[in-house]
Structure formats: C-alpha cells, structure tokens
Amino acid sequence: MRQNSLAIVAPYFGTLPAHTQLYLNSLAANPEVTWLLYTDDRTDWDYPANVRVTFCTLEDLRKRFQERLDFEIALPNVKKLGDYKPLYGYLFEEELAGYDAWGHVDVGDVVYGDMSHFITDEMIARYDRLGYLGHLAIYRNTEENNRRFMADSGAGFGYREVFSDPMFYNFEEVAPGSIDAIWRKNGWTTGVLYDHIADLRAMSWAFKVSQGYGTDAYEIFNNKNLVFEWANGRLFGHEEVKGGGISTKEYLYVHFKRRKMPLSKSLNPSRYLIAPDGFLPAPDAIDMACLKRLGHTKFPDPMWVKCKTASLKVRFKR
Structure with missing residues (x-):
C-alpha cells in the first residue's frame, strides 16, 4: 500500500481502555495509513506520527454532521454514531481530500497486524468497497462513491429516515435499509476481507x-x-x-x-x-x-x- 493512499476515520468518546497504547502501537506499525481520531479523552497517550488527534465531543460531531445534511439529524449517543460510519467519506470530505480510499473502524476492542499484507492499492482500485463490517470497511474515495448512502436500498425507507431517527438501525453493516442493502441492490462491488x-x-x-x-x-x-x-x-x-x-x-x-x-x-x-x-x-x-x-x-x-x-x-x- 502506498503512503497516503488510505485514511481511516476513528471517533471514540468516553474513557479509552487501559490497553489503548497497544492499539496505538499497532497503528504506528502501519505508517502508510493515516488515522483520524476524534475523541474527548485527553489522556496523555504516546500518539504515533500517523495518528491525527482532534479533541472534541459527540455534540461537536453532531453539529458538524448537521451542517452537511439538509434535514434535522439525530445523534443522541455513541451507539447511534455507528449508523454514521458509512457517511464519513461525505461528512469528512475536506480531511480526506487527496486519499485514494477512506475507512471506518472500531477503536476500543481491536488490535491490528500488518495491513499492507492484506490490503493493497490494486484492491482499493478494483473495488468500490472492501469489507462490510462496522469494525472495518474501506471505500474508494470518489465523489460518487461517498454519496451512495443516499441511494435506494429497496427497504421502503432511506437515509433521511435513518438519520433523523434516534433509534439505531445498524446502517453500518447488514440490516434492512443498511449500506450493505444499498450496495447489493445497486450491484456495486465489494471485496471480502473476512478470511x-x-x-x-x-x-x-x-x-x-x-x-x-x-x-x-x-x-x-x-x-x-x-x-x-x-x-x-x-x-x-x-x-x-x-x-x-x-x-x-x-x-x-x-x-x-x-x-x-x-x-x-x-x-x-x-x-x-x-x-x-x-x-x-x-x-x-x-x-x-x-x-x-x-x-x-x-x-x-x-x-x-x-x-x-x-x-x-x-x-x-x-
């Protein structure tokens, strides 16, 4: 994987777990990936050079998301934030400019190995999306791809209903009306990583x-x-x-x-x-x-x- 070909957006609100330095060390071991961490935890961790930290609150993110969407949105808690993951390419468009791909991940319960061994520039160029799980999915960073969450899923409701409702829809993964349902209905390509x-x-x-x-x-x-x-x-x-x-x-x-x-x-x-x-x-x-x-x-x-x-x-x- 080339330097700066992939940026991963990783919000986390609340107290980061005791093993967070091990998580950060696993990010440091993947220097070709840029990590954008948004958090309200100000613990003095040893952040690697490829981790860009923005200290903010969940409410700060809600206000930012509201500016990008032309209807009243709901973001009452951290669980609901999971629904917004497939929108990060659109919501963080400015920060992600210049990258070939962007991704969303979990923070508190994951440790990474050698990402370049499994994710290549060829894969990023070939697929519209890699993976379909909330703890890791990667999208090609194009204007069209980043707006596909607005497309029809066949469920009878769309993104406006999902993001104006405080209920959690599991929009990030596999559920009625989810981003995966949208991808499948429209025949867009997904590369699997589950092995x-x-x-x-x-x-x-x-x-x-x-x-x-x-x-x-x-x-x-x-x-x-x-x-x-x-x-x-x-x-x-x-x-x-x-x-x-x-x-x-x-x-x-x-x-x-x-x-x-x-x-x-x-x-x-x-x-x-x-x-x-x-x-x-x-x-x-x-x-x-x-x-x-x-x-x-x-x-x-x-x-x-x-x-x-x-x-x-x-x-x-x-």
Missing part, C-alpha cells in the same frame, strides 16, 4: 472466531485453545488442532468485541500475547503447553455474561 479477520464471538467464553458472509451465511469456528501473538507489527493466531499439532495463521486484525481485557504490567510492547485472560507477556516459544495454559479463561468475561443472560431471557420469554 483475514479474527472476529471473536461474544457468546463464547474462550476465543472462537465467527465469520459472516453478508446475508448468505454465518459460521462459528470450533477453535481450540486459540491465542494471538502480536510481534513487531504482525499478528498471528495460534491454536491446537486435531492430532495434537499447532496451527498458525497471520491476521489483519483481531476484534475482541468489548471484552474486558486486563493488561499485564510486565508486558513487552513489541511482542505479547492476546489471550482470553487479557494481554500477557509472550514466552520464548508458543508451544502446546502455552496454548493449553492460556487458551482458556479462568474467569467469565463480563461481555460473555451479558450476552448469555440476554440469550436466556429471550428463550424464557418464548
């Missing part, structure tokens, strides 16, 4: 990778003792496989879905493990003993408890 993403299932206590295929299918992998290793800008998943061996795969990023991830104080920031119990020091070798010891959590994750409780309530009501 390179470790999107961890919130309903699993241990790490299980879940993989959506748009509206067509959804798969949950039966990973055993899965642990991730971040090493000098590259991200690897190690897991036990049938027969007692170890499988290693390189990933674009790991998305641990709002899990509470404790941060070990003895961590080496240039090489560490991402395990169900948090960010841990990496041993000299990732062997079977390491996976068996660290590939499962000793305590239930609060997000797992929340999701499990919600699921049980739904079953009880039925």
